[in-house]
Amino acid sequence: MESSITIRDLELSFGAVEVLKNLNLDIGQGEFLVLLGSSGCGKSTLLNCIAGLLDVTDGQIFIQGRNVTWEEPSDRGIGMVFQSYALYPQMTVEGNLSFGLKNAGFSKSEIAERIDRAAKVLQIEPLLKRKPGALSGGQRQRVAIGRALVRDVDVFLFDEPLSNLDAKLRTDLRAEIKELHKRLRNTMIYVTHDQIEAMTLADRIAIMRDGKILQLASPKEIYNRPASKYVAEFIGSPSMNFFDGKIGENGQSFACDAGTFSLNGYQFGEGGAQDGTAWLGIRPEHIAVGTEAKTMPIQLEASVQHVEPLGSDTLVRVLIGDRRLWVRIDGQSEVADGDALNIGFDPAMANIFDKTSETRL
Amino acid sequence: MVDDRTIPAASQTVNDFDGGPRGPKPQRAFSRKNVFLYGTLLMVTIYYAIPLYVMIVTSLKGLPEIRLGNIFAPPVEITFEPWVKAWAEACTGLNCNGLSGYFWNSVKITIPSVILSIIIASVNGYALANWRFKGANLFFAILIFGAFIPYQVMLYPIVIMLRELGLYGDLSGLVIVHTIFGMPILTLLFRNYFASLPEELFKAARVDGAGFWGIYFRVLLPMSLPIFTVAVILQVTGIWNDFLFGVVYTGPESYPMTVALNNIVNTTQGVTEYNVNMAATIITALVPLTIYFVSGKLFVRGIAAGAVKG
Ligand SMILES: Nc1ncnc2c1ncn2[C@@H]1O[C@H](COP(=O)(O)OP(=O)(O)OP(=O)(O)O)[C@@H](O)[C@H]1O
Numbered sequence: 001m002e003s004s005i006t007i008r009d010l011e012l013s014f015g016a017v018e019v020l021k022n023l024n025l026d027i028g029q030g031e032f033l034v035l036l037g038s039s040g041c042g043k044s045t046l047l048n049c050i051a052g053l054l055d056v057t058d059g060q061i062f063i064q065g066r067n068v069t070w071e072e073p074s075d076r077g078i079g080m081v082f083q084s085y086a087l088y089p090q091m092t093v094e095g096n097l098s099f100g101l102k103n104a105g106f107s108k109s110e111i112a113e114r115i116d117r118a119a120k121v122l123q124i125e126p127l128l129k130r131k132p133g134a135l136s137g138g139q140r141q142r143v144a145i146g147r148a149l150v151r152d153v154d155v156f157l158f159d160e161p162l163s164n165l166d167a168k169l170r171t172d173l174r175a176e177i178k179e180l181h182k183r184l185r186n187t188m189i190y191v192t193h194d195q196i197e198a199m200t201l202a203d204r205i206a207i208m209r210d211g212k213i214l215q216l217a218s219p220k221e222i223y224n225r226p227a228s229k230y231v232a233e234f235i236g237s238p239s240m241n242f243f244d245g246k247i248g249e250n251g252q253s254f255a256c257d258a259g260t261f262s263l264n265g266y267q268f269g270e271g272g273a274q275d276g277t278a279w280l281g282i283r284p285e286h287i288a289v290g291t292e293a294k295t296m297p298i299q300l301e302a303s304v305q306h307v308e309p310l311g312s313d314t315l316v317r318v319l320i321g322d323r324r325l326w327v328r329i330d331g332q333s334e335v336a337d338g339d340a341l342n343i344g345f346d347p348a349m350a351n352i353f354d355k356t357s358e359t360r361l
Numbered sequence: 362m363v364d365d366r367t368i369p370a371a372s373q374t375v376n377d378f379d380g381g382p383r384g385p386k387p388q389r390a391f392s393r394k395n396v397f398l399y400g401t402l403l404m405v406t407i408y409y410a411i412p413l414y415v416m417i418v419t420s421l422k423g424l425p426e427i428r429l430g431n432i433f434a435p436p437v438e439i440t441f442e443p444w445v446k447a448w449a450e451a452c453t454g455l456n457c458n459g460l461s462g463y464f465w466n467s468v469k470i471t472i473p474s475v476i477l478s479i480i481i482a483s484v485n486g487y488a489l490a491n492w493r494f495k496g497a498n499l500f501f502a503i504l505i506f507g508a509f510i511p512y513q514v515m516l517y518p519i520v521i522m523l524r525e526l527g528l529y530g531d532l533s534g535l536v537i538v539h540t541i542f543g544m545p546i547l548t549l550l551f552r553n554y555f556a557s558l559p560e561e562l563f564k565a566a567r568v569d570g571a572g573f574w575g576i577y578f579r580v581l582l583p584m585s586l587p588i589f590t591v592a593v594i595l596q597v598t599g600i601w602n603d604f605l606f607g608v609v610y611t612g613p614e615s616y617p618m619t620v621a622l623n624n625i626v627n628t629t630q631g632v633t634e635y636n637v638n639m640a641a642t643i644i645t646a647l648v649p650l651t652i653y654f655v656s657g658k659l660f661v662r663g664i665a666a667g668a669v670k671g
Pocket residue numbers: 014017019037038039040041042043044045046193
C-alpha cells in the first residue's frame with residue numbers, strides 16, 4: 001500500500017515540555033486512521049503538526065510523497081474539521097464554504113460548482129444563505145466538513161468532530177462520515193476519546209500515550225490482542241479484568257490466588273512463553289456464566305456483588321474471594337445481589353502481560 | 362453492597378395538591394433590598410446630576426441674575442448670549458476669538474490620534490494573541506511595563522525628541538505622543554479580546570489559506586465591533602480631555618480646547634463671567650458626551666451581536 005502520510009522522527013516541545021517524542025507513523029492511501037488516547041496525550045498536537053498549524057521541533061512530515069514539513073497549512077492538501085466547528089460567524093454558509101476557494105484564487109463559476117456539489121453530498125443546500133448562528137450543531141458540523149470537502153483535499157483531519165453533539169446526532173453523523181469516506185476514499189485522520197467511534201470508523205487505530213504511539217493496528221487486533229496492559233485497559237468498557245500471578249511450567253499454567261489455570265490454547269506473542277510474574281486479563285464479555293461456564297476450561301466460583309442492567313446486556317460485578325470481576329451477561333438473565341454464580345472462561349480469549357514491562361506475552 | 366434504597370410509598374407523595382404555593386413567587390415592591398438598591402442608585406444619580414444642572418442653569422442666565430446668588434434657581438430670562446460668547450468672543454490670554462479655533466485644533470488632534478492608535482494597537486494585539494512570534498512575550502512585557510511609567514518622567518525627554526524631529530509645537534507631534542501613550546493599554550485591550558476568540562477559528566482560517574492580513578480583515582475584524590467601540594470611547598475621551606500633553610507639546614496657536622478652556626476660566630481681568638465659563642465648559646465636554654451617548658448604544662448592540670453563539 002502506497003502511503004499517503006509519512007511521519008518520521010517527529011518531535012514537538014512547548015518550551016521544556018516534550019509533547020511528542022520521536023514519533024513515526026505511516027498512513028496508507030485512503031486509510032481511515034483513528035488516534036485514540038486519554039486527554040493530554042498529544043493527539044491534537046499531532047494533528048496540528050500534520051496540518052502545519054504547529055512548527056515541529058524535529059522530524060519530517062510527508063503528504064502524498066511530498067515533504068511538507070515547512071509548508072503552510074493551505075499548501076499541504078489537507079482539510080480540517082474542529083470540535084467547536086470553527087465556522088466564521090459573520091459569513092453565511094456559502095461564504096464559509098467559499099472562503100478557502102477565494103483565497104486559493106478559484107474562478108466564480110468553479111467556486112459555485114464546487115459548493116453546489118459539496119452541498120448536495122452533505123445535504124445542506126437549503127442552508128446556504130444562513131449564518132452559522134442559525135444552524136443546529138449537527139448542521140454546523142456538516143458545514144465544517146463541507147469546508148474541507150470543497151477544497152478537494154487529499155487528507156481530512158478531524159479533531160473530535162462529534163464531541164459537542166448529543167448522542168443520537170453523534171451516531172447519525174458518525175455513520176455519515178463513514179459513508180463519506182467510503183465514497184471519497186480520502187485519507188482521514190480522526191481524533192477521538194470515544195472508543196465506539198474509534199472501533200466503528202477506523203481501518204486502523206493508533207493508541208497514544210504521553211506523546212508516543214503504543215499500538216497501531218486494526219480495531220479487532222487492538223481489542224483481541226492489545227500490545228500492553230495500558231491498551232488493554234483503555235479499550236473496552238467496563239475494562240478488562242486482571243488476575244495477578246505467575247506463569248509456570250514453561251507457559252503451561254498461570255497461578256494466582258484464585259487458583260491455578262491451565263494456559264492451554266493461549267497464543268503467546270513473538271517472544272514466546274516466559275515464566276515469571278504476570279497479569280492475566282480477561283474481558284467481561286468473555287466470561288461465561290451458569291451452565292455455559294461448565295463448558296469452559298477455566299472455572300471459578302463467585303458471588304454476585306452488584307448488578308447493573310443495561311437493557312441489552314447486564315453488567316454484573318462478582319467477587320472471587322476479595323477479588324472483583326466485571327462480567328457481561330445476557331440482558332434477560334435473572335441474577336440478584338448475593339447469588340452464587342459459576343463463571344468460566346477460555347484462556348484462548350485471555351491476554352497475559354508481563355508484570356514489569358506490562359507488554360503482552 | 363446491598364441495594365438499600367427505599368421506594369417512597371405512594372400515599373406520601375399524593376398529599377396536598379391544593380393550598381400549597383403555586384406559580385411564580387410573589388415579589389414585594391418595597392422589600393428592604395429594593396429600597397436599599399433604588400435608594401443608593403437615586404443618591405448617586407443626584408450626586409452626579411446636580412453639578413450638571415447647576416452648570417446648564419448658570420450658562421443660560423445673565424450676569425445680573427447670577428449675582429442674586431441662588432445657583433439652583435432656574436433662569437428667569439433664558440439667554441444664549443454666554444454660549445455665543447464662549448464660542449466666538451471669549452478671551453483666551455492674548456486673543457479674543459472664543460473656543461471655536463481651539464475646538465478645531467482638538468478635532469485635528471483627536472481624530473488622527475484615535476484612528477492611528479487604534480489601527481496600530483489592534484494589529485499589535487492581533488499579532489501578540491494569534492501569531493506567537495519569537496520574542497512576543499518580551500515585547501508584551503515591555504509594553505505593559507510602559508503602561509506603569511508615570512507620564513511626568515517622560516515629558517521632557519519627549520520634548521527633546523520632538524524638537525529634534527522638528528515637530529515640537531506642532532499638532533502632528535502631539536498626535537504622535539497620543540498614539541504612543543495609548544499603545545500599552547490599547548494593545549492589552551485588543552490582545553485580550555483576540556485571545557478570547559476561539560483559537561480554532563484562527564486555525565481554520567489558516568487551513569483555508571488566509572494570511573496575516575486576510576485573517577485580520579476578513580475573519581477577526583468583523584467579529585470585533587464591541588472592542589473597537591470600547592477603544593474608540595477610551596481614546597476619544599482620553600485624548601479630547603487631555604490637558605498636560607496639550608499644554609506641553611503644542612504652542613499657543615495649536616492649543617487643544619482644554620487648554621483654551623483653562624485660559625478662559627482663569628482670565629483674571631474684569632469680572633468673572635460665570636455664565637460664559639459654564640457654557641465654555643459644557644461646549645468642551647460636548648464631544649465626549651456625544652460619544653458616550655452614540656457609541657453607548659452601539660456598544661450594547663455590539664455586545665449583543667457578539668453574544669450570538671457561533
Ligand atoms: N500551547 C501549548 N503550550 C504548552 N503546552 C501545551 C500547549 N498545547 C498543548 N500543550 C500540552 O501538550 C499536551 C498535549 O496536548 P493535546 O492538546 O495534544 O492533547 P490531546 O491529546 O488533544 O488532549 P484532549 O483529548 O484533551 O484534546 C498537553 O499536556 C498540553 O498541556
